Amino acid sequence: MTGRLVVVGLGPGNRGQITPEALAAVEDSDDFFGYFPYIERLSLRPNQRRHASDNREEISRAEQALRLAAEGGKVCVVSGGDPGVFAMAAAVCEAIEKGPAEWREIDFSVIPGVTAMLAVAARAGAPLGHDFCAISLSDNLKPWGIIEKRLIAAAEAGFVMAFYNPVSKARPHQLATALDLLRAHLPGSVPVIFGRAAGREDERIRVVPLIDAASDMADMATCIIVGSVETRLIERPGKDPLVYSPRSSKRES
Numbered sequence: 001m002t003g004r005l006v007v008v009g010l011g012p013g014n015r016g017q018i019t020p021e022a023l024a025a026v027e028d029s030d031d032f033f034g035y036f037p038y039i040e041r042l043s044l045r046p047n048q049r050r051h052a053s054d055n056r057e058e059i060s061r062a063e064q065a066l067r068l069a070a071e072g073g074k075v076c077v078v079s080g081g082d083p084g085v086f087a088m089a090a091a092v093c094e095a096i097e098k099g100p101a102e103w104r105e106i107d108f109s110v111i112p113g114v115t116a117m118l119a120v121a122a123r124a125g126a127p128l129g130h131d132f133c134a135i136s137l138s139d140n141l142k143p144w145g146i147i148e149k150r151l152i153a154a155a156e157a158g159f160v161m162a163f164y165n166p167v168s169k170a171r172p173h174q175l176a177t178a179l180d181l182l183r184a185h186l187p188g189s190v191p192v193i194f195g196r197a198a199g200r201e202d203e204r205i206r207v208v209p210l211i212d213a214a215s216d217m218a219d220m221a222t223c224i225i226v227g228s229v230e231t232r233l234i235e236r237p238g239k240d241p242l243v244y245s246p247r248s249s250k251r252e253s
Contacts, residue, residue, distance in 0.1 A: 003106065013041070032050050
């Protein structure tokens with residue numbers, strides 16, 4: 001007997017930013033696997049079961065969900081933001097690739113969600129209006145040296161950059177190192193957006209020039225967007241500035 005497994009993105013935390021497709025998938029599932037805070041966002045019926053686990057147990061979580069789906073269960077794996085952006089969709093695909101053959105027969109789908117960089121960008125204006133990239137500053141799954149190479153390459157190529165996982169208790173210094181690295185390759189006037197908990201009640205959006213950006217402006221609930229040399233700041237009397245990257249680039253390679 002083979003069931004189904006759907007991976008759902010719950011958006012940045014505002015229930016209004018969960019898609020109707022994601023809500024329908026939640027309604028039609030029986031068992032839910034995810035990180036504790038994401039599972040707590042769900043309003044489940046008494047007959048729907050929660051299987052919450054710690055943030056660093058992605059592969060174990062994916063394997064448990066796949067085993068239950070292979071037995072005929074209607075399983076939902078939940079992620080914050082979009083499940084395909086530094087989240088559970090890749091973990092489930094990895095588990096399917098390495099797991100038993102019957103896992104490949106499971107009815108598997110991924111439902112997208114609003115990822116953090118889109119929520120932060122919308123609050124600030126349109127900083128992602130031209131070419132951009134997303135980089136996780138966590139070195140749990142890749143060496144820090146690779147992160148540094150990607151930061152330099154992105155800065156020199158003129159990309160706007162969105163940083164996920166900028167700091168943690170185990171990595172208090174890496175954001176400061178990344179900002180120092182960027183200051184060696186970008187003008188100090190480039191705007192940097194610190195977007196904490198975008199869309200939630202404790203939201204905090206702050207825009208500073210790169211020269212003033214500091215690691216203590218962020219925590220693990222923060223997504224950071226670093227502009228390119230093309231990104232502009234529009235001052236507005238009595239209102240927060242607008243940050244945007246023009247759709248056309250005049251910079252020569």
